[in-house]
Structures are given as C-alpha cells and as structure tokens.
Amino acid sequence: MQPIAHLVKVTIPDYLGNLPIPDSIGGWFRLSFKDWLALIPPTAVAAGLGYTFYKAFCPKAREGGPRRVNHVVQLSNPKVVDAIDVEDIADQAAFCRCWKSKNWPYCDGTHATHNKQHGDNVGPVIVKKKK
C-alpha cells in the first residue's frame, strides 16, 4: 500500500505541479517547444480517460455498438436477405427501408415514429406493377 500512497500523495501532485501550465491565456503563447512537449503526455492521458468515461457512461456511445442500422429484423441472422416474387405482389407493395418494421420486409408505418423521434426522413420504397 505504501507505493500507491506515495504515488497518489507525492509523485502525481509533484508531476502535475511542475507542468508548465500558464497563469493566463497569453501565457499559452509564450510556452517554449519543450513546454509543449511536456504537456503532451498528461493531455493524452486526460483525453484517454475522457474517451473511456464517455464510452462507459454515455448512453449514446453504448447503444448498439458500432452504429448498427438494424435493431429489429432477424437479429440472429448474419445477413438479412429477402426475395419477393413479383408475381406475388398485387398492384403495389411498400418495402421497408428504415429497418424498424414489425412486418419485414414490408413497411408497416413504423418509419413515421422513427422520423418524428429523430428528425429523420426515411420511408418505404413502393413497387408498382405496370397496368
């Protein structure tokens, strides 16, 4: 415990106290190249800690991992692929492009709720048969 206590009570405060942080805004412009080099490690650590806390605690950063589009349709499939026979379409069919329909691959109007909540403008693609 002694080394950790020394690190927290002596080493880190001494290190931070010796950083060339100016007392005024104008002081930043008078820093030497060596002073700027000395500020890189603590800045990198602060940025890393900030990013780590952001990823850990910000709900936006955590939701759905790396920006998934599909949160609803056939989530257990590695790839969602649908084939529709044109002959099975009556006069027209609306296919979902927002990935939120409960009646996939057809549009069920859920895009309207999504658009309202997120200020988006997505909608279905409508396939019509020639008459």
Ligand code: FES
């Ligand atoms: S529900 Fe997805 S486009 Fe309409």
